[in-house]
Amino acid sequence: MKLKSFKGMNCSLAQTLNIVGERWSLLIIRDISFGTTHFDEIQKSLGVARNMLSTRLKQLTEAGILRKEADDAGRSQYKLTDKGWDLMPVLLSMTHWGDKHVPDEAGDRVVFVDQKTGRPIQPMGIHDADGSRINYYDIKPEFGPALRR
Amino acid sequence: MKLKSFKGMNCSLAQTLNIVGERWSLLIIRDISFGTTHFDEIQKSLGVARNMLSTRLKQLTEAGILRKEADDAGRSQYKLTDKGWDLMPVLLSMTHWGDKHVPDEAGDRVVFVDQKTGRPIQPMGIHDADGSRINYYDIKPEFGPALRR
DNA sequence: GATCTGCGTTTAATCAAGCAACTGTGGAGA
DNA sequence: TCTCCACAGTTGCTTGATTAAACGCAGATC
Structure with missing residues (x-):
């Protein structure tokens, strides 16, 4: 009994919700827009379960909303793409x-x-x-x- | 292992998500804003499970976003309140x-x-x-x- | 070489979404 | 008055999603 997808709905609102409608997505995006870009920072800031955060970051990256890159110290961080900023x-x-x-x-x-x-x-x-x-x-x-x- | 509530977060975004952040809420609100106001209409339009719809309508009504009333034929219908239209x-x-x-x-x-x-x-x-x-x-x-x- | 930090993955338990069948009510028609 | 049907939910069950905690692992620090 998989979660019902909104993909077939032919409705822009449903399409958007299909990508960012999950409980944590918009909070993650907000944190990143505020400059909280590292995994542990986001996790502590939101108190989200680590595996959830891992999954969401992956999905949002695949959806083209986030971009994963290394900072100066070589640690991985997440940034918003233009598509992400459009949110x-x-x-x-x-x-x-x-x-x-x-x-x-x-x-x-x-x-x-x-x-x-x-x-x-x-x-x-x-x-x-x-x-x-x-x-x-x-x-x-x-x-x-x-x-x- | 209850679902984590956003209530304690002291963040307006989290407060909003706590009320309308659930998968179906915004789609239900959109349907009602378009004039689809009866239970069965909404259920068929969205394909949402009936118990989900029932629960959401109750929660959104309690949150002051919807108002339940009877139409001319005595059937119950849901309308947006001003708070709801503000969405x-x-x-x-x-x-x-x-x-x-x-x-x-x-x-x-x-x-x-x-x-x-x-x-x-x-x-x-x-x-x-x-x-x-x-x-x-x-x-x-x-x-x-x-x-x- | 031992501990710490960063960034995850795995595991096990619990909660919630999804489906379908059922209840209850009110009206239309026979 | 008896049946049929539409409407508005409710109940019960199964499966998927979410959670917290433990584990992995690499590189830096003590």
């Missing part, structure tokens, strides 16, 4: 949702700021073709070519 | 990532358009305080009050 909107959306809906009494936990100005970035939101911010009830889904058949 | 940026980020990195040869699967203009919305991206689009390498994380202690 930042996903990470940021989730972080902002957590900030808003599962807050800490002491305030925000991590704030992402614009490096040039030092000011916090906007919470992730929906923008129309002109770049104006719009609401979720201002959009509607339409079937694209791949679903019209 | 749209997460769904859209993942959908756009899938469109880009796991494409279908036939083209896009679902396109989200601005209801007023009919034009597709922008792919989810990072915006600075002034609303200008910036890149992932233009931002950096800073520890907020909850982590400075």
Whole structure:
């Protein structure tokens, strides 16, 4: 009774979840994006089981999200590829949702700021073709070519 | 050997994953956002096991993401709450990532358009305080009050 | 040469996903 | 009123996934 794969679903969300939808994947990716790139560092930071971490790193590397390389000391480390960095909107959306809906009494936990100005970035939101911010009830889904058949 | 909870992690991403990070949750939420609101409809649409669906719907309702109510015919249906609709940026980020990195040869699967203009919305991206689009390498994380202690 | 650190793999136990069959309820039709 | 069917779950079982801890192994340090 294998875990059901989302591969056949012909849905971009399902395809994404098939690759990064596993419990630990996004936390691993976040750690690496923060500069925690060595196996033991990630393991201690997250408290994930070592074999899980090993498996996930392998899968994410095969999926082209991570790249394994040696650092100056010859120790192996993991870095995000461009494909991996493209997941930042996903990470940021989730972080902002957590900030808003599962807050800490002491305030925000991590704030992402614009490096040039030092000011916090906007919470992730929906923008129309002109770049104006719009609401979720201002959009509607339409079937694209791949679903019209 | 219970599944490790992310609750104690003091990280907004982990808090979000603790609520919607399970395999089926986001797919269920997407279906409901598309108007597939009855138990059997969702079950057939996703092919998820009925007991899984039952458990997830219960958890998501308890988490305040869904609301259970009766439709005109008295059948029970599930709707998104505002808290649930706030997950749209997460769904859209993942959908756009899938469109880009796991494409279908036939083209896009679902396109989200601005209801007023009919034009597709922008792919989810990072915006600075002034609303200008910036890149992932233009931002950096800073520890907020909850982590400075 | 003994111990430590880094990076995993193996092992054994337990938890959760998956499937299918069953229950319970309400309405439609005979 | 009796049967049939759709809907919304629930129950029970099997198998896969997750966990923690122990083990391997190479290179560096004491």
